[in-house]
Amino acid sequence: MFDTTIRYFCEVARLGSIRRAAESLNVATSALSRQMANLEATLGTPLFERHARGVHLTEAGRLFHEHARATMLDLERVRGEIDALAGRHRGHIRVCTVEGLIGDLVPDAVADFRARTPDVTLSVLTDGTAGVVRAVADDAVDVGFAFHPQPHRDVEVYQEAVQPLHVVVAPEAGFRLPARPRLRDLINLPLIIPPDSSYGVRQLIDGVARADSLVLRPVLTSDSITGLREMAARGLGVTLLPLPSVHKDVRAGRLRAVPLADANLRDARVGILVRRGRILPPVTRAFLSRAGLLLAESSSTPAP
DNA sequence: AACCATTCTGTACCGCGAAT
DNA sequence: ATTCGCGGTACAGAATGGTT
Structure with missing residues (x-):
């Protein structure tokens, strides 16, 4: 597949080790090492500092990592668009929520969404509000649910509702x-x-x-x-x-x-968060739309 | 300090499958 | 049949950490 090298690179960067990444990707260490060497040769610059206990990204590596992550997300979105063209609704949505919403809003939104699009899988993690905001900003998740989130440069409030x-x-x-x-x-x-x-x-x-x-x-x-x-x-x-x-x-x-x-x-809010400027895959947009409706219904007092 | 086991990366060589 | 790209195995070498 054409995204193999980028996928491999992201995994090495994430785990900080060619051996561990090879294990995670189910390929031989040598094959992965070669892929990374070829990538570095193509770019004409080292992307990793090699150490006895693993590898670290160089400055060029960090730059490439940002590009690689954006490319992976974009690729995922395009696949979703192509699936949607063919009338298929498939994919995976990563959600991070504060614990206070995992007993109620989030499972309701997931249940409602799964009933309509059974081929879409979801993973739901919990964290504190700051952790949710960070996960959304870092593209570690696609959608965040947080209570009273602080504004963040890279995070956009898709929808919010008053929740005193x-x-x-x-x-x-x-x-x-x-x-x-x-x-x-x-x-x-x-x-x-x-x-x-x-x-x-x-x-x-x-x-x-x-x-x-x-x-x-x-x-x-x-x-x-x-x-x-x-x-x-x-x-x-x-x-x-x-x-x-x-x-x-x-x-x-x-x-x-x-x-x-x-x-x-009295004016405290629950917000649904997405990464600012990110063009989301159709299934994620559909999930946001359903979750937004439920959030609006769950709001006990209308916003002033 | 010396030694040894472990962990990790890199290289050489080989096999496989697809393309020509 | 040949070439090419990719991945696997085997092995070498370097760094690290523990033991004596």
Whole structure:
């Protein structure tokens, strides 16, 4: 296939070793070594620094790597376009989502999409908001779902929806909350929140706390939404989450969720992210379109 | 420091399949 | 039948890390 050399190069660059790349690609090390040598000869410059424990990209190698990755993605898109011309809907979509959406929006979007296009496969990874943004920016995934994503030069918000942050408590835990709680009302309650600002929820809370000169003293932190929810459900404290992360427990009466009144928290958003400027394959565009519809439906309050 | 095993890349040579 | 491109095996050599 005409993209063999580029595919080989990307794998060597990714794994930093000709032997490991050969293993991953199911070819002999020598064959891969030769391919890379031929590529370097064609370009007239070394792309790798050879070391006893592997290879590193040279400056030229890094430049070529950027081109190679873009070429691979473009090739994938063109294949998709050709498949679409022939009436076929095939391909693979890589998704990265924050954990808070993996119990709800993302599986709904995947189920809806798979029902329409059963020949398209998907892989779904989870990460914090910062990790999702990075994965989209680096082209490591095709679509990202994030809570309150920070703007990034290489990332475009395909669609977003308001998803207010809620105070989440166990009904029987006995924490007294005002009818319209603000973050400052929670400051003396045992807070259970994500550990750092690489999580969208924490980034939002920290922003409001800074603006209101509040000092947050969480009694428990967890990098897992399930962890936050379950600790709150056991009455260990109050946590702050968007409704989709807890709505099943709220419906079951296991947790109570009250929207926060602070403007920034009321206006928190869930975003569907794509790499800026990337022309997506038809199946990915179709997935985005379905996911966008579901996101709009899931939004509990319309944007102002 | 010397030795040895391991890991990794590079080269020579060979076989296979497609193109001419 | 010949040529060409690609990949496999076998082997050499260099670097590294552990042991004595």
